[in-house]
Amino acid sequence: MEYLLDKIRFEGIESGDYGQKPIICTRQFSSFNSMDSIRGIKNKLLGARHTPDKTSRAHEIKITKGPENIFYSKQILERKSKPIDIERLEEVLSSSYNVNVAIASVNDIPITRKEVKEVYFIRDDDPEKLYKVWVFKADPVATLKELTVYHIIYEQGIPTGKPVGYKPSKSDTTYPYDIAILGGIVENAGDPYSGVIKNMRMLPDKIFQTAKDIAQIIADYHIKLTHAKDEFERYGIDLHEADIGREIRERLIAGLGIEARLGDRLIDACTGLQSIQSRLNVVSHEDINEKNIVSVKSGDAILYRKFGVIDWESIAINNPFSDLCDFWIHHKRQALNICGEYDFSFEEFVESYAERFQKKTNRQWTDFDKDRLRTDSLVQSVIWNIYEMYDPVRDDPEDIKDKAITHCQALWDDLRQIENLGNKAHAGRIKKGLKILLKDKAYLHPVLNL
Numbered sequence: 054m055e056y057l058l059d060k061i062r063f064e065g066i067e068s069g070d071y072g073q074k075p076i077i078c079t080r081q082f083s084s085f086n087s088m089d090s091i092r093g094i095k096n097k098l099l100g101a102r103h104t105p106d107k108t109s110r111a112h113e114i115k116i117t118k119g120p121e122n123i124f125y126s127k128q129i130l131e132r133k134s135k136p137i138d139i140e141r142l143e144e145v146l147s148s149s150y151n152v153n154v155a156i157a158s159v160n161d162i163p164i165t166r167k168e169v170k171e172v173y174f175i176r177d178d179d180p181e182k183l184y185k186v187w188v189f190k191a192d193p194v195a196t197l198k199e200l201t202v203y204h205i206i207y208e209q210g211i212p213t214g215k216p217v218g219y220k221p222s223k224s225d226t227t228y229p230y231d232i233a234i235l236g237g238i239v240e241n242a243g244d245p246y247s248g249v250i251k252n253m254r255m256l257p258d259k260i261f262q263t264a265k266d267i268a269q270i271i272a273d274y275h276i277k278l279t280h281a282k283d284e285f286e287r288y289g290i291d292l293h294e295a296d297i298g299r300e301i302r303e304r305l306i307a308g309l310g311i312e313a314r315l316g317d318r319l320i321d322a323c324t325g326l327q328s329i330q331s332r333l334n335v336v337s338h339e340d341i342n343e344k345n346i347v348s349v350k351s352g353d354a355i356l357y358r359k360f361g362v363i364d365w366e367s368i369a370i371n372n373p374f375s376d377l378c379d380f381w382i383h384h385k386r387q388a389l390n391i392c393g394e395y396d397f398s399f400e401e402f403v404e405s406y407a408e409r410f411q412k413k414t415n416r417q418w419t420d421f422d423k424d425r426l427r428t429d430s431l432v433q434s435v436i437w438n439i440y441e442m443y444d445p446v447r448d449d450p451e452d453i454k455d456k457a458i459t460h461c462q463a464l465w466d467d468l469r470q471i472e473n474l475g476n477k478a479h480a481g482r483i484k485k486g487l488k489i490l491l492k493d494k495a496y497l498h499p500v501l502n503l
């Protein structure tokens with residue numbers, strides 16, 4: 054299997070129209086007279102899947118106008134034969150699942166950070182179900198870390214993707230293939246979480262229920278992965294502390310499109326603010342937004358109280374409120390957007406986390422000093438509102454403006470509370486650092502008091 058995986062190129066896993074044999078169709082049609090309807094029929098003959106493009110080869114469309122105004126169409130359609138890389142992938146999947154597998158389709162997923170394709174297939178032993186895996190373009194260093202992390206997390210019983218066709222070994226120093234394959238959470242992973250709550254938008258209290266369920270999932274992986282710290286080390290994965298500087302540069306500074314050094318003052322101020330946090334640290338996901346949480350299906354139905362977590366690329370050591378704030382900020386923004394109103398509290402969401410934490414550890418969440426927890430949650434909320442203010446991949450000016458205003462207002466609220474807790478100097482430094490970066494954004498002036 055390794056031998057085959059070695060030969061597959063990511064670029065060769067193409068979405069397209071593949072068949073086993075050429076198809077020859079001869080049909081008779083009447084009453085059509087525009088090129089559009091000719092195209093429509095051509096599509097029908099092709100299986101009506103999509104408008105034929107450069108990749109499908111439809112040959113020889115011969116149309117003869119008969120005396121009775123009847124058109125005859127003889128068409129010989131030759132589907133592209135299956136690319137060799139797809140055949141090899143079929144063999145890799147067959148050998149991994151120990152059963153004959155037929156690939157049913159390949160879909161491109163719009164690029165987020167990585168290049169990913171979705172591959173649907175049918176297994177001989179369960180021929181009534183359509184299964185899928187995700188195929189990534191691999192990078193020798195990043196993919197080794199990512200698949201190893203997935204492997205460890207999966208082994209800890211956390212619902213996540215399962216590496217297929219590759220078992221990390223403690224001695225590997227680079228990932229050897231051009232593609233990496235991830236299997237679903239269970240046999241049937243569904244839509245991203247964002248899609249699920251969109252389809253529940255008339256029931257905001259049920260949406261809040263899903264948020265509380267996710268708080269418990271976060272508690273579970275915080276606890277399990279923190280216990281498994283040594284396992285990460287054994288595989289050579291260095292779980293460093295989250296890097297505020299890098300995040301601010303890659304998100305806010307890149308989103309603003311300005312020189313990196315202009316952010317230094319703000320980064321120093323945020324690092325300073327972090328020093329007032331408690332030392333309560335866990336293994337944290339660090340990118341737990343609605344697209345990295347996926348739903349689970351049972352037959353035709355979506356199990357809206359059960360989810361899996363994917364995309365562990367940013368995993369690091371951090372305060373538990375980092376993931377809690379990251380999730381909540383994204384969740385609240387989306388829920389407000391789809392429901393119009395969304396009056397549920399972060400505190401109640403955190404209570405759900407605390408309940409699980411208490412159940413699963415000997416440490417009582419309520420034993421922690423309440424004021425310290427309050428400080429931790431405010432510090433992380435400040436940091437995440439800064440990260441989220443600008444996003445390098447957005448390009449709609451209205452959208453950019455709305456996002457910036459939302460997070461700037463939330464940030465100024467948090468900073469007021471930090472001041473009330475007696476940390477005026479830290480809050481002041483952050484405000485100064487931000488004003489330097491945002492002084493030419495007129496729409497933020499009312500919030501920034503400029």
Ligand SMILES: Nc1ncnc2c1ncn2[C@@H]1O[C@H](COP(=O)(O)OP(=O)(O)O)[C@@H](O)[C@H]1O
Nearest residue numbers: 165166167169187214235236237242344347364
């Ligand atoms: N195991 C999986 N289960 C379900 N969906 C997945 C899985 N792996 C990838 N995906 C889909 O592919 C998308 C991109 O994968 P992800 O690992 O999040 O990459 P990126 O770093 O580009 O965000 C996800 O948002 C999700 O829709």
Ligand SMILES: [Mg+2]
Nearest residue numbers: 165344345364
């Ligand atoms: Mg992702």
